[in-house]
Amino acid sequence: MPDDRLAIYAAASALDRGETRDLEALRPGAREGELTPGGPPYRVFWARVLADAPGDPPDERYYADEVRPAGVDGSGHLTWEKPTDGLEEIVVHNVAEADAGSHLLAEDAVVRVEARLDRSSPPEMVYATHATVAAASWRLARVVSYSDGTYTVQPVRREAGGYVNDGDPISGVPNLGELWSDEAGYLTGPSGFDRYVPIWETPAGWVIVLHPPRMV
Numbered sequence: 001m002p003d004d005r006l007a008i009y010a011a012a013s014a015l016d017r018g019e020t021r022d023l024e025a026l027r028p029g030a031r032e033g034e035l036t037p038g039g040p041p042y043r044v045f046w047a048r049v050l051a052d053a054p055g056d057p058p059d060e061r062y063y064a065d066e067v068r069p070a071g072v073d074g075s076g077h078l079t080w081e082k083p084t085d086g087l088e089e090i091v092v093h094n095v096a097e098a099d100a101g102s103h104l105l106a107e108d109a110v111v112r113v114e115a116r117l118d119r120s121s122p123p124e125m126v127y128a129t130h131a132t133v134a135a136a137s138w139r140l141a142r143v144v145s146y147s148d149g150t151y152t153v154q155p156v157r158r159e160a161g162g163y164v165n166d167g168d169p170i171s172g173v174p175n176l177g178e179l180w181s182d183e184a185g186y187l188t189g190p191s192g193f194d195r196y197v198p199i200w201e202t203p204a205g206w207v208i209v210l211h212p213p214r215m216v
Contacts, residue, residue, distance in 0.1 A: 041114035041115055041116050042114075042115045042116060042117065042125070043114075043115040044112065044113070044114050044115070045066055045068075045087075045112075045113055045115070046066070046067050046068060046069075046080070046110055046111070046112060046113065047064035047065060047066050047067060047087070047090070047092055047110070047111055047113045047127070047129070048064055048065050048067045048080060048108060048109070048110050049062050049063075049064050049092075049105050049106065049107055049108060049109045049110075049111065050062070050063040050064055050065060050089065050107065051107045053103055053203075054091055058102070058103030058202070058203040058204060059097075059102075059103055060093055060094045060095065060096075060097035060098045060102065060103065061091050061092070061093055061094075061103075062091070062092045062094065062103075062105060063089050063090070063091060063092075064089075064090055064091075064092045064111070064113070064127075065082060065086065065087070065088050065089065065090075066082065066083060066086035066087040066088070066090070066113075067080040067081060067082055067083070067086070067110060068080065068081060068082075068083045068086075080110060090127050091127065092111070092113055092127045092128070092129055093126065093127065093128045093129070094111070094128075094129050094130070094131050094133075095128050095129070095130050096129075096130050096131055096132050096133065097133060102133065102202065102203070103202075103203045104133035104134060104203070105131055105133060109131070111129040111131045112129060112131075113127050113128070113129050114127070114128050114129070115127055116128060137200075137201045138198045138199060138200045138201065139155050139166075139198070139199055139201075140155070140156055140157070140158075140163075140196055140197070140198055140199075141153035141154055141155045141156060141170070141173075141196065141197060141198075141199045142154045142156050142163065142194055142195065142196050142197075143187050143188060143194075143195040143196075143197060144169055145188065146184075146185040146187070146188045149174065149184065150171070150172045150173055150174050151173045151174075151175065151187065151188075151208065152169055152170070152171040152172075152173070153169065153170050153173050153197070153199060153206075153208075154169045154170075155167045155168075155169075155170065155199070156196065163196065170199070170206055172205070173199060173205075173206045173207060173208060174207055174208070175187060175207070175208040175209070175210055176207055176208065176209050177208070177209050177210040177211040177212070178211075178212070179211070183212050186212050187208070187210070197210060
């Protein structure tokens with residue numbers, strides 16, 4: 001296919017951040033801006049991340065138990081224990097992931113948690129951490145087909161002669177940027193073009209995040 005018919009969609013240019021869906025209504029306040037400003041936190045402690053996630057789809061919230069240092073093992077690693085009357089199964093917001101809505105902290109990770117009051121009336125206690133996580137991984141893929149709300153895509157890599165297939169096709173990939181029913185499947189047309197899109201790995205699987213161009 002001639003290069004002048006190659007259409008490559010880039011998330012940086014196609015994603016209209018001004019129209020990002022507001023997911024905050026579906027869950028408690030999680031961002032630093034919703035916490036009481038200034039001053040020290042009510043309390044600082046350590047907490048161990050548990051396996052379960054309170055959000056579906058996954059987001060920046062975790063269940064965690066309060067822990068404290070218990071000593072050092074034979075390999076020189078710090079060990080942890082639950083304190084008497086410590087907090088259990090609290091919801092901890094990792095504000096480092098709030099904007100991305102990711103959920104990448106590993107089970108059993110120990111993080112520093114601050115207990116703060118939020119801005120509600122009456123104020124409630126919010127547990128926040130700021131634990132960095134690995135950058136989201138992504139790949140380039142060619143759109144193969146669309147069916148029942150999701151795409152099948154073929155991962156590719158760039159070589160001297162152009163793009164070549166890199167692994168097996170991936171089915172069931174949603175485009176989170178298609179917000180309205182008349183946008184469904186827009187990445188498949190018009191016919192006669194190969195479409196290459198970035199796919200992003202999330203805890204729920206691979207996704208595309210591309211809004212259709214807004215012409216009005």
